[in-house]
Amino acid sequence: MGVQTGRPSEPITIAVVGCGQRGNAYARYTLREPAKCRIVAIAEPRSKTRALFASQYGVDSSLSFHKASAETIQTVGKRLADAVLIAVQDHMHAELVGAFAAQGYDILCEKPMATSIEHCLQIEAAVKKADIIFGMGHVLRYSPYTRAITDVVRSGQLGQLVNAQHIEPVGHWHFAHSYVRGSWSKEAESSFSLMTKSCHDIDILCHWLSPDTPVHVSSFGGLQHFRKSSKPAEAGDATRCLDCTYEAQCPYSAKKVYLDRVASGQVGWPASPLVDGIPDIENITNALQNGPYGKCVYESDNDVCDHQVVNIQYASGATVSFTMIAYTTLICQRQTRLHFTHGEVTGDMNTFTVTDFRTGQKTVHRPPSEGGGHGGGDLGLMRTFVEAVRTRQQELLGTDVTDVLKSHLAVFAAEHSRKTRTVVDCVEFENAARSGS
Structure with a gap:
């Protein structure tokens, strides 16, 4: 290879x-x-x-x-x-x-x-x-936390996995940064938010259920709040946060999200994407005065969903429920419940609890954090990729390009369901995709 x-x-x-x-x-x-x-x-x-x-x-x-x-x-x-x-x-x-x-x-x-x-x-x-x-870059697979849960799933110690409930709390200002003001705000210029934000959530759910495969998908959602009709009356005609008298009360204030952070010495994300080079008061102020990140979230030209639910039925009869929601205090700290025939797993990306129904025993797992993004998933993916390249073993990554494609097709199927208000047959959807029809 x-x-x-x-x-x-x-x-x-x-x-x-x-x-x-x-x-x-x-x-x-x-x-x-x-x-x-x-x-x-x-x-x-x-x-x-x-x-x-x-x-x-x-x-x-x-x-x-x-x-x-x-x-x-x-x-x-x-x-x-x-x-x-x-x-x-x-x-x-x-x-x-x-x-x-x-x-x-x-x-x-x-x-x-x-x-x-x-x-x-x-x-x-x-x-x-x-x-x-x-x-x-499905980094959720590679964090110590997720690997530990995967080990529990694969061990069969809790019986068959029958249902998974998984929520991605994007974070209110994070969503405004990336999906209202940022590069992923318009579907025509990027893609729909379920794909750009949550494709690795659908992937990890498919990974846990594998080798079981999705057979039916349904989805609902929309753009609920980040639009002009939701603009507070107190904001008046202001189109930029730095010109707005309501700014101090607004949870989506660009001044709070970017300028105040830089003023306190926080020059990394989310301020860093706004400028070429190191953020400072002058260049961030200029970006907020002239660029998209300084615009009022109710005056932006965004069009992607700010909330969405996805339901998946698998060939075995197992079911999955996934929710992506913008309006949270947590920033991407996924909440997960996995229900098995003989137990359950509940987790929050830091710790997870395994309950065995047969013994009544509850075990709390606290996988070590390696630092870096996604609970160590960024580092875990790089470590695994480098080793796969060194040894010429694709299987170390736990996936291949066709497996990656299949989880993406589940995301495309979910969005097709949302737009058409239909339940999508996954096999028919993939066959149509591969035939170009």
């Missing part, structure tokens, strides 16, 4: 395409484990962000590119690294995966796989043709 990497003792070399928040989240693993992997090339259009990333990770300036494409690779005349980490905007994934797969790179692609079924199918074909190691 793919191209061999050289001596096993040598670190895996990585090219990073997209040096923003997600690119950094994965790249930090190379600083923790320099003997296992190192970044040797980057591509990023923002000059200051590119320079900061290159400096932090010790990348030679001659291998720091304004953009990444097949043309860049051909210009250099050889592969730059063993693997590529793709962390650009979602709609660009298919083009880049296709180009880099054709050059023989192993690939770790940020979620979602792509923003259309057609592009997902193109990625599956490209990866299979190239016979490369392929990882997907």
Whole structure:
């Protein structure tokens, strides 16, 4: 499979395409484990962000590119690294995966796989043709917490998994940042929010139920609050937070979310995506005065769902209920209940409790936190991907490109159900997708 990497003792070399928040989240693993992997090339259009990333990770300036494409690779005349980490905007994934797969790179692609079924199918074909190691940014699979729950599920100690209830509390200001003001606010320019935010939630549910497969999906949801009709009367005609007399009372105030944080020394996310380089009072103020992140959430041109429920029935008869909701104090701290024939598991991404009905015993598990995003999932995915590349073992990732495609198809089916108000037959939906009908 793919191209061999050289001596096993040598670190895996990585090219990073997209040096923003997600690119950094994965790249930090190379600083923790320099003997296992190192970044040797980057591509990023923002000059200051590119320079900061290159400096932090010790990348030679001659291998720091304004953009990444097949043309860049051909210009250099050889592969730059063993693997590529793709962390650009979602709609660009298919083009880049296709180009880099054709050059023989192993690939770790940020979620979602792509923003259309057609592009997902193109990625599956490209990866299979190239016979490369392929990882997907479904980071929930790789945290110590989730791995520990997966071990309980796979052990069979609680009997058959019959039902799962899972909620993603996005967080009120987080949703406003990413899905009202940010890059994922409009479906036509990105994708629907169930895909861009929650595809890895559907994936982990499918993973826990596997090898059982979805047979029917239904979904409901919509854009409930972040629209002009919900604008407080006290906000008047103001279209930007810095010009609004109601701003101090508004939970979605851009001044609170960005400017006040930077003023207190918090220069990472969520402020960092607003500017090229390091956020400061001056450049954040300018961004709020002139860019989308300073707009009133009730005056923005967003159109993606701010709440959605998904119900899935599996071939065995098992059922799943998933909820994505913007209006929470928790920020992405998923709440999960797994119901088995002989017990249950309840968890909150930090701890989980296993109850055995037969013995009455309750056991609280507190998996160690490794730091990093998604409860250690970001680091866990990178560690697993690097080892898969080193050993040429796709199975270490616990998934492959076709498995990734199938969980994405469940997400597409759910959104089709929401829009058509129908129950979707998953087998028919996949067959239609693959036939292009």
